[in-house]
Amino acid sequence: MMERTLEIGIIGLGLIGGSLAKSWKANNRHTRIIACDTNAADLEKALAEHVIDVGTDTPDSAFSDCSLVFICTPVSVMQAVASTLIPLLPEECLLVDTGSTKREVMEIFSAMGLRRRFIGGHPMAGSERSGYAASRANLFENAWFVLTPYPETTPEAIVRVFRQVSGTGAIPIRMDVAEHDRATALISHLPHVVASLLVETVRESETGSGTLRRLAAGGFRDITRIASSSPGLWSGISLSNRGPIRDAMMQFRTGIDGFLHMLENGDESGLRDFFQSSRTWRDALSVVQTERYMTVAEITVDVEDKPGIIASIAVALAARDINIKNIGINHVREEDEGALLIRFENLDERDFASSVLTEAGYAVKCRE
Numbered sequence: 001m002m003e004r005t006l007e008i009g010i011i012g013l014g015l016i017g018g019s020l021a022k023s024w025k026a027n028n029r030h031t032r033i034i035a036c037d038t039n040a041a042d043l044e045k046a047l048a049e050h051v052i053d054v055g056t057d058t059p060d061s062a063f064s065d066c067s068l069v070f071i072c073t074p075v076s077v078m079q080a081v082a083s084t085l086i087p088l089l090p091e092e093c094l095l096v097d098t099g100s101t102k103r104e105v106m107e108i109f110s111a112m113g114l115r116r117r118f119i120g121g122h123p124m125a126g127s128e129r130s131g132y133a134a135s136r137a138n139l140f141e142n143a144w145f146v147l148t149p150y151p152e153t154t155p156e157a158i159v160r161v162f163r164q165v166s167g168t169g170a171i172p173i174r175m176d177v178a179e180h181d182r183a184t185a186l187i188s189h190l191p192h193v194v195a196s197l198l199v200e201t202v203r204e205s206e207t208g209s210g211t212l213r214r215l216a217a218g219g220f221r222d223i224t225r226i227a228s229s230s231p232g233l234w235s236g237i238s239l240s241n242r243g244p245i246r247d248a249m250m251q252f253r254t255g256i257d258g259f260l261h262m263l264e265n266g267d268e269s270g271l272r273d274f275f276q277s278s279r280t281w282r283d284a285l286s287v288v289q290t291e292r293y294m295t296v297a298e299i300t301v302d303v304e305d306k307p308g309i310i311a312s313i314a315v316a317l318a319a320r321d322i323n324i325k326n327i328g329i330n331h332v333r334e335e336d337e338g339a340l341l342i343r344f345e346n347l348d349e350r351d352f353a354s355s356v357l358t359e360a361g362y363a364v365k366c367r368e
Helices: 016-028 040-048 076-088 103-111 153-168 175-207 210-216 220-225 231-240 243-263 268-294 307-319 348-359
Strands: 004-011 030-038 054-056 068-073 094-099 119-124 144-149 169-174 298-302 325-329 340-344 361-364
Touching: 004 016, 004 076, 016 030, 016 040, 016 361, 040 054, 076 103, 076 231, 094 153, 094 268, 094 298, 103 119, 103 175, 119 175, 144 153, 144 175, 153 169, 153 298, 153 307, 169 325, 175 220, 175 231, 175 243, 210 307, 231 243, 243 268, 298 348, 307 340, 307 348, 325 361, 340 348, 348 361
Parallel strands: 004 030, 004 068, 030 054, 068 094, 094 119, 144 169
Antiparallel strands: 119 144, 298 340, 298 361, 325 340
16 A cells, blocks of 8 residues: 655644644655744744745645645634635545634534534643744654544544544544533643642742742642643633633632631541542552553454545444544554554454454454
8 A cells, every 4th residue: 555645734833733743744754744824933944844845824725735734723713714724625625623622613613614524633732831842743642632523524534534643643532522621621721720820829929038939849840830831822721611611610619618628627537538539549540541551452454455445444333333543554464464453442442343343244353
C-alpha cells in the first residue's frame, strides 16, 4: 500500500496547532501542511523550520486541496473561520476543532449545516505556556485525544480522523459531548480556577514586606503552575463551559464547607479520613496510567488491498456499537498476519470485535 501525499490545513499555529504540525512532519514525510495564522513571525519561523509548507495570514485558495482542516482557534471565532473556509474546501474535506469545550462548538457547526463534515476534537494535553514558540512534536504522545462526532458522521470520516490523530502519538477516544464537558470541567477547568484562586488569596494577603512572595515555593508553586496560563484563553473556556464549571465549583464549595466544619469542631478522625481518602484516590492514578500504557487491546486483520476495505470494517464494528480507538496500516507483515492494525479501549471490546469480524469472514488475530 503506497502512501500518497496528504494535505492538511491548520488554522491557528499556536501551542496546539504548532505541535500538530511538528508531530505530523516528524512522523510522516507524506504530509503537506498549509497553515493560517495572523502572526507573520510565527509563520516565517515555521516555514524556515520546514514545519509547514505554506503559510498565510487569512484562509485562501492554498487550502483548496486539503482533505482535513484542524481549527485551533478560540471558540469565539470558529464560526467566522468556518464561514470563510467552507467555500475554499473540496466537498470531502473534514473539519476538526481542538477546543477544550464541546457543546458550544457542536452547536455552532450544527447551525451551519456541517454535521456531516465536522468532528469535535479535544487533545488532553497542553502547557501553561502558549504560542508557536511553546509547541513541540511530542506534546500529544500517550495523551487522550477526545473526538465527539455527530450521529450523522460516517464511520469512514471517523476512521480518517482517528488515523490522523493517532499519527501524533495521541490515543483517540470517542466520547459524548455532555460527558466530555462535565469531565473536563472537573479535571481541567476547575483546577485552573482553583489554582488562580489560590494565587489571588495569597496575593491579597501579601503585606508590604513581600514575605509571602519570598516564601512561596515547593508545593505552592507546583499546585499553582497552571495559573500562569493565558488569561484570554481561560476566560473564554470558563464562559463556554459555564454550566459544568458552575456545577463543579458548587461541589467543590460543598467540600470546603465540610472541611471547615471538621476544622471548627476539632474532628481529627474526620480530617484524617479526608486526607487518607484523597491520598488513596490520587495514588491510584499512577496505576491507571500504567495499565493504560501496558494493556494491548489490539487486533490485526488480514485484508485485500482494495478501495473501501477500511470503511467496510469500520461499518461492521459500528453496527455492533464497538468503538475503535485507532486504525491503521500494519507495515510489518513478517511479525503479524494482518495488513490492518486496530486498537480498542479494553480487552473485552477487542475480543468482541474479533468475534464480529471473524463471523463476517475476516482473518483476525488478537495481539498479546
